Each structure stands twice: as structure tokens, then as C-alpha cells.
Amino acid sequence: MDIWEKLAILSDAAKYDAACTSSGVSRRGAGGLGNAVSCGICHSFAADGRCIALLKVLMSNACVGDCRYCQSRRSADGPRATFAPEELAELTISFYRRNYIEGLFLSSAIVRSPDYTMELMIDALARLRHAHGFRGYIHAKAIPGASPALVERLGLLADRLSVNIELPSEASLRRLAPHKTKASILAPMAQIRDRAVQGERELALYRGAPRFAPAGQSTQMIVGASPETDAQILRLTQGLYRKYRLRRVFYSAYIPVGDARALPVKAPPLLREHRLYQADWLLRFYGFTAEEILDGAEPMLDPRLDPKCAWALRHPERFPVDVNRAPLEEILRIPGVGVRTARRIVSARREAPLTFEGLKKLGVVIRRAQFFAACAGGVQPGLRAGREAVCSQLTAACRVPGLTGGEQLSLFDQRPQLLLGGI
Amino acid sequence: MEYVYDGTFDGLLCCVFRAFERRENPDEVHPCMPAQLSMLGEPVRVQTDATRARRVEAGIVRAAGVQALSHVRDAVFSCNPHAGRDALRYVRLVFRYGPAVHDLLTDDTLLRVRETSQRLWTETNRLREFLRFRELENGVFIAEMTPDNDVTELLMPHFADRFGDMPFVLHDRGRQKAGVWDTHTWVLASSERMQLPPMHAREARYQEMWKTFYDAVAIRERNNPRLRRRFMPQKYWRDLPEMQERAVFR
Numbered sequence: 001m002d003i004w005e006k007l008a009i010l011s012d013a014a015k016y017d018a019a020c021t022s023s024g025v026s027r028r029g030a031g032g033l034g035n036a037v038s039c040g041i042c043h044s045f046a047a048d049g050r051c052i053a054l055l056k057v058l059m060s061n062a063c064v065g066d067c068r069y070c071q072s073r074r075s076a077d078g079p080r081a082t083f084a085p086e087e088l089a090e091l092t093i094s095f096y097r098r099n100y101i102e103g104l105f106l107s108s109a110i111v112r113s114p115d116y117t118m119e120l121m122i123d124a125l126a127r128l129r130h131a132h133g134f135r136g137y138i139h140a141k142a143i144p145g146a147s148p149a150l151v152e153r154l155g156l157l158a159d160r161l162s163v164n165i166e167l168p169s170e171a172s173l174r175r176l177a178p179h180k181t182k183a184s185i186l187a188p189m190a191q192i193r194d195r196a197v198q199g200e201r202e203l204a205l206y207r208g209a210p211r212f213a214p215a216g217q218s219t220q221m222i223v224g225a226s227p228e229t230d231a232q233i234l235r236l237t238q239g240l241y242r243k244y245r246l247r248r249v250f251y252s253a254y255i256p257v258g259d260a261r262a263l264p265v266k267a268p269p270l271l272r273e274h275r276l277y278q279a280d281w282l283l284r285f286y287g288f289t290a291e292e293i294l295d296g297a298e299p300m301l302d303p304r305l306d307p308k309c310a311w312a313l314r315h316p317e318r319f320p321v322d323v324n325r326a327p328l329e330e331i332l333r334i335p336g337v338g339v340r341t342a343r344r345i346v347s348a349r350r351e352a353p354l355t356f357e358g359l360k361k362l363g364v365v366i367r368r369a370q371f372f373a374a375c376a377g378g379v380q381p382g383l384r385a386g387r388e389a390v391c392s393q394l395t396a397a398c399r400v401p402g403l404t405g406g407e408q409l410s411l412f413d414q415r416p417q418l419l420l421g422g423i
Numbered sequence: 424m425e426y427v428y429d430g431t432f433d434g435l436l437c438c439v440f441r442a443f444e445r446r447e448n449p450d451e452v453h454p455c456m457p458a459q460l461s462m463l464g465e466p467v468r469v470q471t472d473a474t475r476a477r478r479v480e481a482g483i484v485r486a487a488g489v490q491a492l493s494h495v496r497d498a499v500f501s502c503n504p505h506a507g508r509d510a511l512r513y514v515r516l517v518f519r520y521g522p523a524v525h526d527l528l529t530d531d532t533l534l535r536v537r538e539t540s541q542r543l544w545t546e547t548n549r550l551r552e553f554l555r556f557r558e559l560e561n562g563v564f565i566a567e568m569t570p571d572n573d574v575t576e577l578l579m580p581h582f583a584d585r586f587g588d589m590p591f592v593l594h595d596r597g598r599q600k601a602g603v604w605d606t607h608t609w610v611l612a613s614s615e616r617m618q619l620p621p622m623h624a625r626e627a628r629y630q631e632m633w634k635t636f637y638d639a640v641a642i643r644e645r646n647n648p649r650l651r652r653r654f655m656p657q658k659y660w661r662d663l664p665e666m667q668e669r670a671v672f673r
Contacts, residue, residue: 003632004628004631004632004635007632007635007636007639008635008636008639011635011636011639011640012639012640014640015639015640015641015642016642028584029583029584029585029586029587030587031587031588032587032588033585033586033587033588033589034585035584035585037581041548041551041552042552042654043552043553044552044553044637044655044663044665045650045651045654045655046637046640046641046642046651047638047641047646047647047648047651048641048642048643048645048646048647048650048651049645049647049648049649049650049651049653049654050640050641050642050645051654052637052640055636056640091632094629095629095633095636097556097558097564097586097589098555098556098557098558098564098629098630098633099554099555099556099566099582100555100633133588136585253645255642255644255645267644268644268645270645344528347525347526347528348526348527348528348529350523350526351523351526351527351528352529354529357529358528358529361528361529361534362528362529
């Protein structure tokens with residue numbers, strides 16, 4: 001089979017992987033080919049608006065597994081292909097030289113066995129790094145069930161490793177991904193975490209220590225194929241950030257490509273995915289905990305409001321926050337104030353007291369912040385609205401930009417009936 | 424009164440020197456002689472003098488650090504016609520407030536200077552993303568662009584570091600300006616008489632393979648052209664192979 005055809009098949013099969021970031025590591029070029037920029041660079045945007053930073057392909061889609069949500073499952077029809085390691089390395093280099101990509105994202109279906117698959121991937125990456133001297137970005141998937149020695153070798157070649165958690169609970173895994181277990185997913189995750197800690201210690205001792213996955217690890221889970229609630233998903237996410245030191249958790253709205261009999265066929269829950277990402281940002285950058293974002297009473301994120309607004313409305317006792325006095329942590333809690341803006345507020349108020357006019361210049365979204373912030377002149381005049389009125393005004397102000405199609409907003413969202421324990 | 428300088432960073436710094444020395448407050452500071460003269464008469468040509476430039480440079484850094492200096496430098500590359508004037512006014516603030524100038528985030532001069540810098544670097548970063556190289560028959564790669572700001576010089580360090588072993592030319596069509604990297608050093612040159620050899624035989628095939636990849640990674644159920652346009656503005660599309668028609672051969 002010609003490489004062009006393989007590319008078509010194996011990139012099509014890889015497209016449901018959400019991660020396409022090239023961030024987290026900075027590396028100079030050293031006269032050869034390639035460098036890495038820690039903020040990451042996107043090189044294109046696909047018709048669905050998602051960024052393209054890496055050549056995202058599978059090594060092979062000839063899977064022995066039969067996960068029911070996956071289009072590469074053994075029982076599915078469709079063409080099968082496997083890259084030869086050298087041809088994949090050359091393709092990556094040719095795309096990289098044209099500035100199409102930041103590097104390679106290599107995942108794979110399980111060919112023969114997890115170990116055999118990993119050896120194929122390691123072969124391709126080793127050619128790329130050593131024979132071609134490639135210093136660009138590499139993101140590799142560790143295959144659950146592969147031996148720790150192979151994960152170790154993979155991590156020394158790649159910048160970022162990831163193991164997909166796939167589904168947010170063990171029960172769902174058992175039902176939909178019979179070849180994967182919670183243990184087989186968490187074992188490599190823990191190994192990668194421990195090895196990274198060890199690597200940092202070695203690096204402190206001598207500069208030339210080999211770097212193991214310097215951009216850390218990430219994971220992804222499918223949302224909407226199984227009945228877990230947002231509260232469960234966020235608690236799981238928080239646990240992953242805390243216990244496994246993940247850099248990112250990605251969510252992917254379930255798209256019915258798999259076995260439709262086992263899974264509900266609906267439009268992908270794009271809005272739900274969007275709200276989960278917003279909540280994820282609150283966890284990572286705004287000092288929120290999962291329990292704060294969704295306290296026991298509500299199992300799902302409000303589709304009408306972003307999670308920060310929703311939290312603020314539930315906690316009127318915390319507002320208004322005086323932007324001229326409050327510490328950074330409290331300013332971060334004001335809806336309409338982002339991380340950068342919050343820092344600017346703290347910096348600008350050293351020179352002169354801030355007014356609403358000034359806040360606007362700093363980049364605060366007044367439409368949202370006006371209900372929750374107090375300035376030199378007190379709260380925004382004429383704002384003594386009740387909870388309901390504030391809520392409806394915020395709903396108008398929180399409309400999701402760029403999100404069209406997909407599921408319609410429904411206030412009477414059907415909730416999953418089953419509550420299953422998270423991993 | 425208006426100033427004209429030679430379009431270099433040192434030239435702009437000498438405008439600062441003159442404005443302070445003679446206590447002048449120019450209405451505009453142009454990087455080259457404007458095509459149309461204003462009613463204020465002939466602009467003053469400010470001579471570039473490296474010694475003076477270094478003195479101003481050191482003074483700015485001493486007063487408010489290298490960040491302040493880079494705001495001034497950005498004015499040289501900006502397409503904003505008032506960038507030079509704003510930079511001069513900004514330097515006044517720098518000498519008046521010292522490091523606290525960075526906290527004046529609601530001051531209009533500072534806002535304008537920051538916006539100028541931000542626009543310049545947004546475009547630079549966009550081109551780091553969307554610049555596309557083509558391989559020529561002789562093994563040299565070329566990328567063409569039509570940027571609003573004069574970003575060639577700002578892009579060269581990034582690409583020279585990235586493509587250490589690959590000779591390339593970065594061509595600004597509008598300004599007829601080229602950045603050339605020969606795998607050892609990079610230089611800026613005029614591209615007026617640049618003649619390009621034909622494309623490498625394999626170039627078209629890689630472009631078509633890239634289009635194949637681009638089409639394959641999009642998820643049809645999530646189609647969202649507005650979102651794509653927001654991240655990848657249409658003005659860059661003319662130089663993106665993936666936004667051109669697909670060839671029928673394969």
C-alpha cells in the first residue's frame with residue numbers, strides 16, 4: 001500500500017484523540033532540525049475549528065481489541081493499514097520542514113500484542129530522533145498492558161506521554177472496552193509519574209541526565225457514551241491532577257462511530273464538553289476544587305451558565321469583591337476576570353484606585369463582572385438585581401461563541417439514571 | 424512638528440534623544456519620509472548616531488528594565504502610523520515613573536503602546552504558525568507572506584533555530600524584503616531582483632498529502648467554519664496549501 005493511502009487511513013483513525021498540544025517543553029535547535037517552544041504552536045485549524053499542531057496518526061489500525069466506542073475495533077469494517085517505521089519518520093520530517101507541523105503525535109491500535117505495538121512505535125521514534133536528528137515535539141501514547149521497560153524507552157524518546165483513561169468509570173470500561181481495565185490504565189500512568197520524579201532528581205545531580213517525557217503526561221476521556229455525571233468526571237479529573245500529576249485531562253464529546261447498538265446515537269454533546277473544559281480551567285488555574293464547582297446538590301454543570309458564574313450565583317455571601325483590596329485569589333473568583341486580567345488588576349491598583357472604567361481598559365468583561373465586583377466608587381450604579389434577574393442577564397452574557405450545531409440547549413436535559421462509582 | 428528617522432531602532436532612539444535635548448514634542452515620528460506632507464511643513468530629519476542611541480538605550484533600561492526598551496523597539500516594526508509618536512511619549516512616562524510605568528495599566532499612552540506591541544507580536548506568532556515553506560529544485564526552501572507589520576526580522580531567529588540544517592528564504596512580498604538563512608547566519612536583503620528556481624519535483628506530492636491529512640483529521644459531526652476562521656483568519660489562506668483546491672490526481 002502506498003504511503004499516501006496509509007496516511008489517509010491512519011490519520012482518519014486518529015482524529016478522535018483530542019490532544020493536539022505541543023506545549024510544555026522548550027528546546028533550542030542546536031544546528032540540526034527542530035526545536036520546541038514551551039507555549040506550543042498550532043499550525044492549522046481543521047474545518048471543525050480544532051487546532052492542528054502535530055501530525056496525528058496511528059502507527060496501525062489493525063486492532064486485536066474490540067472496544068465498542070472505537071472505529072478501529074476488530075469487528076468494524078474498513079481498510080486496515082500499518083506504517084513502516086522509516087516511512088513514518090520520513091513523512092514527519094517532510095511535513096516539519098514545510099512548517100506544517102510542530103512534530104508527531106503517535107498513537108496506535110493494538111497490533112498482535114501491546115508489546116509488539118510499542119516496539120513498532122519505539123522503532124519509528126528512535127529513527128526520527130537518532131537517524132534524522134529530529135529535535136521537534138513528540139507526543140506518544142503508551143499502550144495499556146505494555147511492559148514497563150518499553151514505557152521507559154518510549155518516555156526517553158517522547159516529550160509527552162499519555163495513557164487514555166477512555167471512560168470515566170470502571171463499570172463503563174468493563175461494558176464498553178472489555179480489553180482494558182482500570183489497573184492496566186493506571187499502572188503505566190503511575191510508572192510515568194514516578195519516572196518523571198526520578199528524572200527531575202537526576203537532573204538536579206547532573207545536567208546531562210536523559211530527560212524522561214519532559215512535557216509530562218496527559219489523558220483523555222470520552223464524555224457522553226456512558227452515564228457518569230459531570231460531578232463524577234470532575235472529581236476524577238481532580239484526582240488525576242493531584243495523584244498522577246497530569247498536565248492535562250482532555251474530554252472528547254462522544255461521536256457515534258462505534259457499535260451503535262451498544263451506545264446511544266445522539267448529536268455529540270459539544271456544549272457539555274465545553275462546560276467541562278471551563279471547569280477544568282477553574283481547577284487548574286483559578287484555585288477551585290471539584291467539590292466547589294459542583295456541590296452535592298447538582299450532579300451536572302448548568303448548560304446555560306459557565307461554571308464560574310454558576311458558582312458565584314450560589315455564593316452571594318462572597319460578593320461583591322473589592323478589586324482595590326482583595327487578594328489575588330479572591331479576584332480570580334470574579335466572573336469576567338481571567339488569570340491575566342487578575343494579575344493586571346493587582347499591578348494597576350498599586351498606582352491608582354481602579355474604577356469600572358479602568359477595569360474595562362484592563363480587559364475585564366464588565367457584563368459579567370459588574371454583578372460581583374466593587375470598585376473605588378462602590379458597586380456599579382443601578383445594580384441591585386435579584387438572583388433571577390442576574391441569572392438571566394448572565395445567561396445572555398455567557399452565550400458560547402463559535403459553538404453552533406451539535407446539541408441544542410435544553411433546560412430539561414435528560415440525566416443518566418445510573419450513578420456509577422468513579423475510578 | 425514632525426520627525427523622520429531612518430527606520431532603524433537606533434534612529435528611533437536618536438529621535439528620543441533629540442526630543443529630550445531640545446525639549447520638543449513632535450506630533451508624529453515617521454520611519455521614512457511620508458508621501459504626503461502635513462500642514463506642519465517639512466519634517467525634521469533626525470540623524471542616526473550610534474553613541475547617542477546607546478545612551479538612550481541604557482537610560483531606558485536603567486529606568487524601567489528591558490521590557491520598556493522592547494516596547495520602544497516594537498514601534499520600529501509596527502505598521503501603526505502613530506507608533507513612533509506613541510513610543511516617544513512612552514519614554515517620557517518611563518523617565519517620569521521609573522519601574523512603576525509598568526503599573527500604569529489604565530494610562531492611554533501605555534495602552535496604545537501595549538496595543539501596538541500586542542498587534543505586532545500577534546502577527547509574528549500567527550506567521551510562526553501559518554508560514555508554509557516550499558522546497559525548490561536546488562534544495563532551498565521558500566516561504567512567502569504579506570504581513571501588515573514588518574515582521575521578517577522578528578521571524579528569522581525562530582526559523583533559523585528551528586531549521587538549522589535547512590537553507591531557506593523568507594519573503595515579504597509587500598515590502599520586497601527577504602530574510603535569508605544559509606545554515607550559518609541570516610541576513611536581510613531586498614527581493615526586488617530575486618529569481619526563484621522551479622519547485623522540487625516532490626513538492627506538489629507533499630502538499631497534496633498534507634491536504635489529505637488536513638481533511639482526514641476534521642471530525643465531520645463537529646464542523647464549525649466560524650471557529651476555524653476565528654483562529655485562522657482568512658487573510659492567511661492564500662499561502663496555506665490546505666486551503667487551496669484539491670488536485671484530482673493521486
